[in-house]
Amino acid sequence: MAEITASLVKELRERTGAGMMECKKALTEAGGDIDAAAEALRKSGLAKADKKAGRVxxxxxxxxxxxxxxxxxxxxxxxxxxxxxxxxxxxxxxxxxxxxxxxxxxxxxxxxxxxxxxxxxxxxxxxxxxxxxxxxxxxxxxxxxxTSSHIGAYVHTNGKIGVLVELAGGNDELARGLAMHVAAMNPPYNKAADVPADFIAKEKEIELAKMSEKDRAKPAEILEKIISGKMNKIVNEVTLYGQSYVLDGEKTVESALKAAGADVIRFQRMVVGEGIEKVQEDYLAEVAKAMQV
Structure with missing residues (x-):
C-alpha cells in the first residue's frame, strides 16, 4: 500500500474537486492508488452535486x-x-x-x-x-x-476569451479580424458617441489636475485646445473605432472600416470568471492540517 501523503491528497483534491477528508478516505480505501480513488469519488459524485453547487x-x-x-x-x-x-x-x-x-x-x-x-x-x-x-x-x-449582416466570431486559443461582432457591410474576414481585435484590446466602447459624459468629465478633471500651474494659467482658448487634444487621445484609447487596428498597425479601426464601407453595429466580449470573486486557497497547508485529524 502506497503512503497516503499530503501531496497525494492534494493532487486528488485538485483532480476531482472532492473534499480533503473524502480524498484521504478514498485513497486509504484504494490502497494509495490515486486513479482508483478518483474513480470511486466520481462514482459517488452525482449524489453530492447539490453540495458542490455552493463552491466558487x-x-x-x-x-x-x-x-x-x-x-x-x-x-x-x-x-x-x-x-x-x-x-x-x-x-x-x-x-x-x-x-x-x-x-x-x-x-x-x-x-x-x-x-x-x-x-x-x-x-x-x-x-x-x-x-x-x-x-x-x-x-x-x-x-x-x-442578423442579416456579417458576424465575426473568435475564441482565443486558451478558451478563456470569446467575442462576437455584428458588422454591417464589409465581409466575413473583416468581421473576424475585428473580433480578434476586440479580444486583444478590450475596448469598453464602440464609438466616441458611446462614451458616457460623466467619464469625459472625470477624465478632464484628472488631466487638469495633472497640469502645472503655468499651463493652467494659459489663455482659456489655448487651455481648451490642450485639454481637447488629451481627451481625444483618451477617447481613442477606450473606443473600438479610435484604436489602432491590431491586424494593420498603419490604420485605426475606423479607417479600416471606412475603406471597407463597413460599420460595427455592436460587439460582445466575454472573459471566463469576470465579476466572480475567486477564493485563494493554500490547499497543501489545508491538506496537511486535515491529515493530522
Whole structure:
C-alpha cells in the first residue's frame, strides 16, 4: 500500500474537486492508488452535486456556435483550470453552445431546458458532467446575435476569451479580424458617441489636475485646445473605432472600416470568471492540517 501523503491528497483534491477528508478516505480505501480513488469519488459524485453547487466556480471556458446569420456565445464555469482543460468538459461546453444556437434560447433559464446534440437537456448534461468530474460546474452566461449582416466570431486559443461582432457591410474576414481585435484590446466602447459624459468629465478633471500651474494659467482658448487634444487621445484609447487596428498597425479601426464601407453595429466580449470573486486557497497547508485529524 502506497503512503497516503499530503501531496497525494492534494493532487486528488485538485483532480476531482472532492473534499480533503473524502480524498484521504478514498485513497486509504484504494490502497494509495490515486486513479482508483478518483474513480470511486466520481462514482459517488452525482449524489453530492447539490453540495458542490455552493463552491466558487470561477474557471472554465467559453464557446461559440454559429450558422446562417446566427451565433451564440456561452460561458461555462468550473472550480479549477484542471477541469476546464479536461476533454469531457470541453465537449460539454461545445454541446451547450450548440444547444443555445439551435434552441434560440434567450437566457440561461431557457437554455437549461434546451436539448444538446446528444438529446438530453443542458441541465441533465450538466448534472452528468458534475458526476464525471467532481466539481461545481455552472452554465453562467449566454449572448446571442441574429442578423442579416456579417458576424465575426473568435475564441482565443486558451478558451478563456470569446467575442462576437455584428458588422454591417464589409465581409466575413473583416468581421473576424475585428473580433480578434476586440479580444486583444478590450475596448469598453464602440464609438466616441458611446462614451458616457460623466467619464469625459472625470477624465478632464484628472488631466487638469495633472497640469502645472503655468499651463493652467494659459489663455482659456489655448487651455481648451490642450485639454481637447488629451481627451481625444483618451477617447481613442477606450473606443473600438479610435484604436489602432491590431491586424494593420498603419490604420485605426475606423479607417479600416471606412475603406471597407463597413460599420460595427455592436460587439460582445466575454472573459471566463469576470465579476466572480475567486477564493485563494493554500490547499497543501489545508491538506496537511486535515491529515493530522
Amino acid at each position: 466556480a470561477a474557471e472554465g471556458r467559453v464557446a461559440i456556435a454559429q450558422n446562417d446569420g446566427k451565433a451564440a456565445l456561452v460561458e461555462i464555469n468550473s472550480e479549477t483550470d484542471f477541469v476546464a482543460n479536461d476533454a469531457n468538459f470541453k465537449t460539454f461546453v461545445d454541446s451547450v453552445a450548440a444547444a443555445a444556437l439551435a434552441s434560440g434560447a434567450a437566457d440561461i433559464e431557457a437554455l437549461k431546458s434546451a436539448r444538446t446534440p446528444a438529446g438530453n437537456s443542458v441541465e441533465e448534461a450538466r448534472a452528468a458532467i458534475v458526476q464525471t468530474l467532481g466539481e461545481n460546474i455552472q452554465v453562467r452566461r449566454l449572448v446571442r446575435i441574429e
